[in-house]
């Protein structure tokens with residue numbers, strides 16, 4: 001029998017799961033709504049049943065472990081702790097609950113660490129020992145790899161680069177503090193920048209006709225590509241702050257590359273080009289031209305499942 005693992009990505013809205021072999025091939029996958037399970041015990045039953053169904057359809061495979069990416073997850077303890085975007089309150093012993101239903105090794109980490117592990121095992125960082133993945137979505141997540149090892153830190157929560165202060169006294173953040181990196185350099189941050197610029201600038205722009213709730217980073221990137229003045233300026237301001245946050249990260253750990261992943265990164269060269277320019281313009285002298293800014297080597301469609309699968313494959317090899 002061949003070995004296979006289950007990769008699971010728990011999001012605030014949807015949970016995606018799949019079976020992944022040692023080479024990073026997704027054999028089958030499925031999805032259900034996380035929000036259908038306000039009680040974590042019922043979620044665990046639904047998830048383990050779903051994994052068993054996939055295994056029943058792939059009889060030549062034996063399940064070797066389960067890797068899970070989830071918000072506010074603690075790798076050391078296998079828990080999800082005080083996640084504001086999930087219905088499960090307090091400290092949830094997720095790994096233990098799953099092991100009681102399917103007795104295989106289970107590891108849990110946050111989604112950005114899972115993305116970094118996916119990059120290292122199956123993606124663009126296969127030959128790298130020092131790199132950082134920034135996931136630019138609703139917030140900004142990060143996975144830091146130093147000397148071939150994921151940095152979890154003393155608490156298990158290391159790598160919260162989204163909450164570095166980049167503008168003292170700046171924008172209010174969901175964490176209760178002000179001026180955090182993610183309030184500027186994320187899909188949501190870009191939208192906030194556009195909203196501020198619309199009141200500051202008098203230029204004609206289709207952005208004025210889009211209701212705030214419908215404004216997306218995708219739309220802004222499209223308009224920036226067409227040289228819309230507000231969209232271009234918003235993209236540049238975002239790239240400049242992203243550049244400063246990247247400099248703060250590289251003076252700390254001197255990575256070979258920074259991978260940009262997630263919704264805002266889909267703006268492609270509209271974002272990457274100014275980020276590279278601002279980075280080198282403001283970079284610390286010893287770090288100049290030492291870091292590659294790269295798109296993820298993993299497709300967005302199965303990146304979450306692959307990252308979580310990479311996490312457990314990596315642990316099983318230890």
Ligand SMILES: [Zn+2]
Pocket residue numbers: 162163173174175176177180
């Ligand atoms: Zn914050």
